[in-house]
Amino acid sequence: MVSAVDVAVVGTGPNGLAAGVVLARAGLTVELYEGAETLGGGLRTAPLFDSGVVHDLCSAVHPMAAASPFFREFDLAARGVDLLHPEISYAHPLDGGRAALAHRSLAETCARLGADGPRWRRLMGPLLEHSEGVVDLVFTGPRGLPRDPAAALLLAQRLAVHGTRLGAAHFRGEEAAALLTGVAAHAVGRLPSLASGAVALLLGHLAHGTGWPLPRGGSGRIAEVMAQDITAHGGVFHTGQTVESLDQLRHARTVLLDTSPKGFLALAAGRLPRAYARALDRFRYGPGAAKVDFLVSEPIPWADPAVGRAGTVHLGGTRAETVRQETLTARGVRTGEPFVLLVDPAVADPGRALPGKRPVWAYAHVPNGDPTDPYELVRARIERYAPGFGDTVIDHRSTAAADYEAYNPNYVGGDIGSGAMTLYQSLARPAPRLDPYRTPLPGVFLCSSATPPGPGVHGMSGYMAALSALRRCFGIRNAPGLAPTPAPFGNEPAGKCGE
Template structure:
């Protein structure tokens, strides 16, 4: 292989974020992607009709609007428009009821009736310290928080709402279900501190920077990052899977946007046994099974207001979700899984054609579950939107077990690259002062298996890149990431 400064394996959001930083630092960067297209979880493609685009993995991006990396990268200045629905997310309940999280905190509280005051007390202070909350959760979690008040607010709320007493603080089913549906994004046992933290982070963002969808699909984010990398000399190599680190021996540094399982395979016995054993003990979380629908009309929700939401959580009551998610974490399949649904054309009408619109849906299932999820997901939607089945023109389903074939990072269908337990939230993938450095000289991890964990925020790649600059190239000045920043060109080009 031709010598280069940095070789990156994997072009998911973290691999791309690392490449943005390193290329802007003046280093020669080569990116290697096994698929024919870039993006990992940021891919958009026409699955059934050339004029209708489906998000193959992620669809809604609260972290793209909030994370420190994307705040500085400035997607808007690069032509990526983040569209905000009036209702960030909705949670239908039986009997035609629905709990609604409006972008407006005031509107949400008014809709929740007697629990409105409690919701305001929960989310209002987090909104006042939102940047501190986001920066704490999306950090390498190895330093004292910059905003101690934000840390205290988050810790107290996560502890309460990550316990069995959290739901009891609400008097009605709607508010409890609304919050538990967000906690379920942790994809694991409920209640849990990890789930409580996710609920506080994503819950308050719904009323702040929002839960937006990129106009034209998630692939637009990957394209903007790739354009910046190419503009600063980065080179992409697609359609070839790197199977051994020996293929990258010409690079001075290697970053791996791969799972611990993938790292073990690439290292091919080179790792110290203690580190390898720690990677082998790394726990993967429940799986996601996906169904992409092409439908003839908007989803006929029993409560029409649900049809204005960017995201919809189908899980029933708080008690039902606790039972379902905890069973999944134990590897027990349920007949009524938690399902996330997005009708992108609600927020981005250009995604639909007359009589044709995409619908995106994920179901939480046990890790490695081989079951075709179509009937599970269809019936789950039908429960809250009678007549939905009649609108389905075409569908494509992917079982959790098959998701690992599509993307090896999704071990057993775990799209978060590791169970979000309290321990693994802090010690991903193993307990180390610098979790991005590995025992192999010049080899670094930058996937969601490192802090801060899952989500399209780019922070794992960004923080890994800073570690590379410090430890491999003795560079301590961070390059500017905004379109207006002048690259510092202080890297080696030997």
């Protein structure tokens, strides 16, 4: 017989782990279930070709983890996670050996953008001055008056330009325009759009602020310390156990699901009210990611050597090329030159490489469910800006978009964002509700990236779902502290959710 617990969390991606941290620290008994043998979801790191060289299996660079309210309080650095900052946050190479570079220093970035330097400063400078307000607004959403009204005004003014076609005329040269558009492409959808504009402004200004860091030793380090905190507060993990029905969790008073809407529909097995089930069934998934992990013999031979100092590289060509490719991909049209995002971890973390062996991580945006092996597409995109790259490849592993769902069921059709980033779905994920984490089933909450604020390693979906569960099911209204050595938490949980 299974012993009763206060909370069961299904899925141990960053949001499931964040929920577990909050609930365990609130004094509840918490069990977490993971279908894979290892924890972490998108935060897994493992050797693929050589025992001494580890690859990040999904996410690799973490601007949101460096900035989000959850991780600011959780304090990764105090827990031994060293976030390493490359000299150049991200680069965007262009034909002819040119490249646009987003240095950590705003001043240096502007100095290298020529006539567009002052425009870049006017765009990013005020956002940096109100960065905490901008971050909090994006991560907590428009569910109340913003704590920093100036940040809300700055975002609104800039979205009116860079979330629309007006942005095409903002910069004079190709470099600055490509630099911003490459960040907008992180929204993985049609360009331009208000959702992609918000992503560009958030990540773009963070490149000059808290940065785009890589955890020393790989992304798995973030999952490790979150799991350690949960265990230290009495939480229990069950790995290699796939939950296929909510019936398996009857011993839990409350359930939090770090799953896609598709996954929730399967777990609920017809129990959901018809209107809510229809809303989940209509939930749109975005384009897929088709990934190639490379083991290479030397640093990438970029035509502009400065690109080799960037932790992240966007391969999309000019603004017009990126807009065209991303929009076609969002429509389900496969193109021969997709947008590719590349990470060379050893740029910031030399310990990730061995003599003559170096990990490189790259994925292309492709139509949802595309079964095509991406190796040749991705290699050709890199070769365009780094001639001779193919000669450095020792080995590679390809993951088609259609196969990504097998790795993580939340990535439906390869959509690593767990839902298309349209304006509507940015505001109403996964269905329009005052509390998007609470479902119509008593005591059942969603905490995945399919809920606000959406994709990224920020922990905020899990954090806010956990706060909702604490308030509604246990009568706990004060959030527990997240710092490594919090004060004792005094709330006593109430009865079963709904009692």
